[in-house]
Amino acid sequence: MDIPKQYDPRQAEQHHYDRWEKSGAFAPEINKDPNAEVFTIVIPPPNVTGSLHMGHALQHTLMDVMTRHKRMSGFRTLWLPGVDHAGISTQLMVSRALKKEGKSRHDLGREKFVERVWTWKHESGNQITVQMRREGASVDWSREKFTMEEDLSRAVREVFVRLYEEGWIYRGNRIVNWCPTDQTVLSDLEVEKLPQSGKLYYLQYPIKNSDRHVTVATTRPETMLGDTAVAVNPKDERYADLKGQTILLPLTKREIPVVFDEYVDPDFGTGVVKITPAHDPNDYELGLRHNLDQVVVIDPQAKMTPEAGAAFAGMDRYQARDKVIEEFERLDLLEKIVDYEFSISKCERCKTVIEPLISEQWFMKMDQLRDLALDLMSKERKPRFVPETPYEKIYTNWLENLRDWTISRQLWWGHQIPAWYTKTGEVIVARSEEEAREQAGTAELVQDQDVLDTWFSSALWPFSTLGWPNETEDLKTFYPTSVLVTARDIIFLWVSRMVMTGMKFVGKEPFEDVFITGTILDPQGQRMSKTKMNGVDPLDVFDKFGVDATRLTLAQVGSTDTRWNEKQVESYRNFANKIWNAARFCLLYADGAEIKPQILTENKELALHDRWIISRLNKTARDINAALNAYEFHAAVQMLYHFFWDDFCDWYIELSKSDVTSDKAGPHRDEARSRLLTVLEQALRLLHPFMPYITEELWQRLPGDKELHPAYAGAEPTIMLAAFPQGGPVDEEAESEMDKVIELISAVRNIRSELNVSPSQNISVLVEMQNSRLREAFASNVNQIQRLTRASEVVVSDHVNAPKASAKAVLSSNGYVAVPLAGLIDFDDETKRLKRKKEKLESEATKLQSQLANPDFAQRAPAEKVQQTQSRINEVQLHIKALDQLIENLQ
RNA sequence: AGGCACGUACGUCAAUGGUAGACGGCUUCCCUUACAAGGAAGAGGUUGGGGGUUCGAGUCCCUCCGUGCCUACCA
Numbered sequence: 001m002d003i004p005k006q007y008d009p010r011q012a013e014q015h016h017y018d019r020w021e022k023s024g025a026f027a028p029e030i031n032k033d034p035n036a037e038v039f040t041i042v043i044p045p046p047n048v049t050g051s052l053h054m055g056h057a058l059q060h061t062l063m064d065v066m067t068r069h070k071r072m073s074g075f076r077t078l079w080l081p082g083v084d085h086a087g088i089s090t091q092l093m094v095s096r097a098l099k100k101e102g103k104s105r106h107d108l109g110r111e112k113f114v115e116r117v118w119t120w121k122h123e124s125g126n127q128i129t130v131q132m133r134r135e136g137a138s139v140d141w142s143r144e145k146f147t148m149e150e151d152l153s154r155a156v157r158e159v160f161v162r163l164y165e166e167g168w169i170y171r172g173n174r175i176v177n178w179c180p181t182d183q184t185v186l187s188d189l190e191v192e193k194l195p196q197s198g199k200l201y202y203l204q205y206p207i208k209n210s211d212r213h214v215t216v217a218t219t220r221p222e223t224m225l226g227d228t229a230v231a232v233n234p235k236d237e238r239y240a241d242l243k244g245q246t247i248l249l250p251l252t253k254r255e256i257p258v259v260f261d262e263y264v265d266p267d268f269g270t271g272v273v274k275i276t277p278a279h280d281p282n283d284y285e286l287g288l289r290h291n292l293d294q295v296v297v298i299d300p301q302a303k304m305t306p307e308a309g310a311a312f313a314g315m316d317r318y319q320a321r322d323k324v325i326e327e328f329e330r331l332d333l334l335e336k337i338v339d340y341e342f343s344i345s346k347c348e349r350c351k352t353v354i355e356p357l358i359s360e361q362w363f364m365k366m367d368q369l370r371d372l373a374l375d376l377m378s379k380e381r382k383p384r385f386v387p388e389t390p391y392e393k394i395y396t397n398w399l400e401n402l403r404d405w406t407i408s409r410q411l412w413w414g415h416q417i418p419a420w421y422t423k424t425g426e427v428i429v430a431r432s433e434e435e436a437r438e439q440a441g442t443a444e445l446v447q448d449q450d451v452l453d454t455w456f457s458s459a460l461w462p463f464s465t466l467g468w469p470n471e472t473e474d475l476k477t478f479y480p481t482s483v484l485v486t487a488r489d490i491i492f493l494w495v496s497r498m499v500m501t502g503m504k505f506v507g508k509e510p511f512e513d514v515f516i517t518g519t520i521l522d523p524q525g526q527r528m529s530k531t532k533m534n535g536v537d538p539l540d541v542f543d544k545f546g547v548d549a550t551r552l553t554l555a556q557v558g559s560t561d562t563r564w565n566e567k568q569v570e571s572y573r574n575f576a577n578k579i580w581n582a583a584r585f586c587l588l589y590a591d592g593a594e595i596k597p598q599i600l601t602e603n604k605e606l607a608l609h610d611r612w613i614i615s616r617l618n619k620t621a622r623d624i625n626a627a628l629n630a631y632e633f634h635a636a637v638q639m640l641y642h643f644f645w646d647d648f649c650d651w652y653i654e655l656s657k658s659d660v661t662s663d664k665a666g667p668h669r670d671e672a673r674s675r676l677l678t679v680l681e682q683a684l685r686l687l688h689p690f691m692p693y694i695t696e697e698l699w700q701r702l703p704g705d706k707e708l709h710p711a712y713a714g715a716e717p718t719i720m721l722a723a724f725p726q727g728g729p730v731d732e733e734a735e736s737e738m739d740k741v742i743e744l745i746s747a748v749r750n751i752r753s754e755l756n757v758s759p760s761q762n763i764s765v766l767v768e769m770q771n772s773r774l775r776e777a778f779a780s781n782v783n784q785i786q787r788l789t790r791a792s793e794v795v796v797s798d799h800v801n802a803p804k805a806s807a808k809a810v811l812s813s814n815g816y817v818a819v820p821l822a823g824l825i826d827f828d829d830e831t832k833r834l835k836r837k838k839e840k841l842e843s844e845a846t847k848l849q850s851q852l853a854n855p856d857f858a859q860r861a862p863a864e865k866v867q868q869t870q871s872r873i874n875e876v877q878l879h880i881k882a883l884d885q886l887i888e889n890l891q
Numbered sequence: 892a893g894g895c896a897c898g899u900a901c902g903u904c905a906a907u908g909g910u911a912g913a914c915g916g917c918u919u920c921c922c923u924u925a926c927a928a929g930g931a932a933g934a935g936g937u938u939g940g941g942g943g944u945u946c947g948a949g950u951c952c953c954u955c956c957g958u959g960c961c962u963a964c965c966a
Contacts, residue, residue, distance in 0.1 A: 005926065193963085200966085218966060231966095265965055273966050282964040342965090390895055394961075397894090401962085488960090523903095525959080556904080556914095561959085565903045567915050574928040575914095585925030634905070638913065653925080661924085746932090752920090753932035759921055790923070844910070851910095856946035865909060865947090872910075 003587060003701075007580035009546025009573075012697035016718075017133050023716045027140045028477075030721070031076040033711035039070035039077045040481040042462050043139065044494070045147065047086035048121055049093050052131040054520045054528060054564070055487055057538035060137050061554040062517060062633065063485045067138055068689035069628050070482075072724035074711045078478050079138060080465055082145035083128065087414040087454040088182060088349050094120050094413070110412050117413050121146075131539065136547055136692045138720070143474075145465045147457040148415070155464035156457050157418045157431050159505060164419075164429040168365045169407070171419075171427065175284040176359050176406055177345065180302035181352040184410040185361050187453060188403070189493050191354050193343040200340035201325065202270070204333040205230060208246040208255060214239075215335050217269035219342060220279075221328070222320040224249070225308040226297035227256060229275040231286060234260040236271050251327055252309060259290045278358050294358060302355050317355070362408035362417060362450065369500040370402045376499065376509055383484070383499065383514045386631045387559050391491065391516050398492050407453045414451030421446050459497035462510035469505075479506060483513040491516070515631055518560040525563055536564050548691035549573040555690055558633040575641060576694050579687070582649050583698045586673075586680045589660045593673030594704045595681050601728060608741070608777055609655035609784070611734035613679055616647045622727025624686055637690065644683055651742065652679065655784045677702065688719050695719050737777045741785065744778065744817055747809035748789040751819050754833060755807055762792040766800040769815035804889065808834070810882040812875065827890050834890075838883045845876045 024030050028038075041063050046056060063079060071077040094117050095105050105113045132139065145152060163169040177186045201221045204213040216230060230247055232239040242258045249256050263286055264273050277287025278294040287294060297308035304312040304320045312320050328334040345354040376382050377396055385391040408417060420428045420436040423444055430436035437443050457464070462484075466475040480502070486495065495514060502510035520536075522528050528535040541550045549572035556568075600614050620643040627636040659672035681702055688695040699706065699719035712721035748765055757763065765785065769775040778785065778796040786794045802808065802818035805825040810816050851857055852869055 003925090006928075007926095216966075220966090263964080263966095268965050270966095275966090280964090280966080282966075285964080343963090390961095394895080398962080519960095521959095560904075561897090563903065565915085568903065570928080571915055574926095577928050578926065581926035581929085583925085588925070638905080641914080649926090650930085657925095749931055750933090756920075759923065759931080848910075851947075854946060858946080860946045861909080868909085 003584045005581070005584070007546075007577045007694060009548060009576065009693065010543075012693040013134065013136075013542075013547055016693060016696045017136065019716075020138070020718060020720060021133070021141060023718070025715065025718055025720050026079070026138045027142055028076045028078045030715055031071075031074075031711045032713065033074065033076070036074055036076040036711055038477060038482075039067070039075040040080070040478040041067060041078075041483060041485065042080045042465055042481055043082060044484075044486045044490070045082045045084040045145075045458065045461065046128050047089055048083045048125040048128075048146070049086055049089045051127050052135075052538055054536055054538055055517075056128075057135060057550065058517050058520060058554045058557055059485050059487070060132060060135050061551045062515065062558070064135070064137050064551075064692070065555055065633065065689045066483065066485075066628070068692065068720065069724060071138070071720065072685065072688065072709060072722060073625075073726075074709050074723070076477075076711075078140055078143070080143050080145070080478075081129070081132065081137070081139035081141060082147070082461075082465060083125070084454060084458060085146065085148040085414065087409060087411050087451060088184070090117060090121075091411050091413040092182070092349065105412065113412050134539070134542060134547065136551070138692075143465070147454075147461075151467070152457060152460070152464045153415055154431075155460050155468055156415045156452065158469045159460060159501065160418050160452070160456075161429055161431050162505075163364065168368065169362060169429075170365065171360065171362050173358060173360045174363070175278075175281050175356050176361055177354045178300060178357040178359065179347040179350065179352055180300065180355055181350045182347060182411075183300060185359060185406055185408060186347060186354070187406050187455075189455075190348045191345045192348050193345055195341060196344045197339065197341050198344075200269070200338050201328075202335035202337070203250075203274070203328055204335055205250065205274075206248045206333075207242075208248050210245070213333070214242070214247065214258075214272045215270045216272050216274040218274055219340065220321070221324040222304070222308075222312075222317055223276040223279045223297065224274055224324060225252060225304070225312060225320075226276045226278050226295040227274045228254075228277055228287065228293040228295055229256050229259045229290065231259045231261045231264050231273045231275050232271060233262065233264040233266045236264070236266040238266075238271060250331060250333055251311075251324065257292075259286075259292070261286055261289065279356055281356050284356070284358070296358065298355055298357070300355075300357065300359075361406050362419075362448075362452075364405040364407050366402045366404055366500075369504060370399050372503040373496060373499045374399050376503060380509075382509045383495075383511055386513055386515045391488065391514070395491055395496060399496060405453075407456055408448075408450040409453055410449075411451050414454065415457060417448040417450050417452060419448040421448070455493055455497060458494055459501045460505075462498055462502060463506050475506075479510070480508050481511045483515055484511040485515045485517060487519065488516050513631075516559060518557050518562055520554075520557065521561060521563045523563055523565070528564075541566075541569060545569045545573040546576060546693075548694050549576050551692075552637055552690050555633045556637045558631070560634075575645065576691065578645055578649060579684075579691075579694055580698070582644070582653060583680060583684075583701070585653060586677050587701060587703075589673055590677055590703050591673070592665065592670040593677045595678050595702060595706055596674055597678060597682070597707065599675060599678055600682070608734060608737055608781060609652060610675055611731050612738040613647065613652040613675075615729075615731035615734050616643060617679060617682055617725070618728040619730045620647075620727075621682070621686060621725035622730075625724070625726060628689075640687055640690065644687070648679065648683055651738075652676075654788055655781075658783055658787060681706065682725050684719060685722050685725055688722075689724075692720070737774065740774050740811070740813065741777065741781055744811060745785060745788045747811065747817050748791070748819060751807040751809060751817075752789075755821065755824060757819075757821065757824065759790055763789070763819050763821070765789055765791040765794045766802050766806070766818040766820070767794065767796045767811075767815065768798065768800045768802075768818070769796060769811065769813070770798060771813040771815065772798075774813055774815070808886045809837075810879050810886065812879070814878070814882075816882060816886060831887055831890050834883055834887050838880055838887075841876050841880050841883070845873060845880065848873050848876070 067077050067079040177191050179186055198219055200217050202215050202217050204215050206213045227249055245258050247256050275283045277284050277292050278296045295307055297305055298317055299305050302317045304315045306313045422440050428436045428440045430439055436445055462481055463479055466479055468475055498510045522534040549569050552572040553569045620639055623639055624636050656672055656676055660676055662669050684695045684699050696719050708721045709723040715721050767778055782794045803820045805822045806818040806820045808816055808818045848869055858866055
């Protein structure tokens, strides 16, 4: 067999995914066990406009690790993929393309525009699904969903109608966040507040029938044209005499009242606030309380309206601002302008400054839905957040302060609101136009032009994708899903809403657990973002180091924020190469070997290193299962790395090498080779959820029949469907004896290194060991010890007469090892070397003894702890004593 | 403005209140017949500062310093 010396990730990545997908191994139907437990994940649907970024790669890796682990453990697994129609982003993207042709969406008209979006979707909207295949994501493509397709749209309409009938969805005229660029309303969660340095303008408003004035402070002077009152705090004695006074609003000739409201903070600014109910959310609320007029002076294009006055009508809001200031200056009513830091609301997508406007929109009442989610948390503690802190609290706090959700959007791309209007203005909400006609008793209906917020359909994702509102088999089988894996920034936008709708419409929580991933930051600790251009493209990393190495790096990130560190990926690339070469060795000596998992459990007389590796394998498998079930990905990766590299490669392969590579063919050699190959095969299975490509590539090269998990009997062979090792008995005796063998070999290597004895120089190794069991263990491993210490002879005895000119090291359990080095030993240096070791031990002993000497410790610490400390002291002291002996012998 | 996290080796990160670890990097030696993307052996820490609780603190409490994140209607 010809196996290259270096692992080529690209080669493996090209060969397996298609076969997996076509064989149906990703679909739950592959599992033939009718009693199999079910494991489900629905993917957070990426935007159809999106391409893969590090956040996706992280989430997908974790979901794939879980899914592959559960699948190999015999679960009926479904990882359901899909894509979100992403209303605003997609509409913007297609509009931009149109602009290049010199057209706007209005030139096309709604119908043609939407057609155009669909064409775009079919041509270039599947980029991310291609990239997910590269990642190795074992999603069931046969169930792939898109939020705009008919069955999901049906679910959207169903939910809308039901909530409308209950009075939880309503239409109303309220102040909303308006984006003048995108020409649509936005929910509170779609605007971001950014700190900004600006100016605070102090304007003087004359008081009628008086020569006095009040001064108000504002960051947006242009809104004064829409002022309908000024307000002061009722407790503010400075302004008590304003009661009943009228203000002459400059530039407008309007007379406006003074109102008294607790909202005003007397300590800020002048303590007098100008009130513009039509253009500020707080003023709007205050206006309602005091029955104030709403004068609209800014229109949806952010231009001034005729109501702003002839001098301003048609002017841009910022131009108007300058003009207002100019006028105030001219009238000598501008008191001062000061520099001021404040936050400004911007459209999350296009960064335009939001203009609060009064507008007729659809809203969803959230109080009862919110209570469903809060009750679920308080009564059943669901969903379970991982990590629990701080996310459980963040989630509940947010729910407690939840306000109504603006669900309509003035876009064309999205789910058109299933509401129709009759000529007389009657509103009909229905599941379809026919239904609406029936209800209205007329065919002359006009459908509402708005669409729903993209997150409306996302909120239904865990059940709409499984066929709801139909009572499908999939819904019965896979809902509630097992775990949701997502980033923390959409806990409110998405997670909470899924919980609420899931409870309301299916009556059960949509997922048991919510795993919140960490964030991958750039090397400077900054968030990766398109605008900063500091993002690392996962596909570049795949190309450079391979998908498997990247996945291992990402899996380790888990739920902690981590700075991107390419070195880490490189080290896992090296790990992949190590795996490759370990397998290469096993395969080079596979003649006569077969994979027999039963040898791992049968009670047979085996050599120490065989018993040891089986024990290590069992323990590692057990611990990895536990770690994965607890979402401790970091721990699982560490365990795999150490098991494979340290235990399997550095020790087991080396210890079994002489048997495996022996010239003598025969059962002894065959069995050694079979054990090696079997352990390798088990290790590949453990690695597979993390490193699907290399493990499959190697597994396919292993000789003979390889067993699949019984649930997948008869399926096309793939490591994907082999049973995940569950772990078995741990052989404490073998582990402890092996530790001593390792200690002995390390001690000799240490002597070699410290005394600069070249590896090529022959040495003798003399071992004195009082403990008979260990003496036997050493004796029966003389060949291995000799090989690994590169010694010409190894003598093990209960008493050795080592020459004085020997380098020595103390072994635990009453023994020492001596390496005679006539001519190379300087007695003074050797004494110093041993004394250095002694010093280290002495400082440890001192520390422990002072602890033990403390009567409080002996009294209050658990007996077990005291016992442990005592026995450690004994051990250390024994070691010191032995060292003293060696030092004395040198004198 | 409030709230919440975080601060551990040169770097990135681990550590149910019980002797502080891993990987990379670094130093020395070695192309030993799976692998130099490798092997062997090392060096490296008052766990941001200070105080407290405890027999015992990286871990719990207080405080200061530093860094992030989220929420918010201060015009």
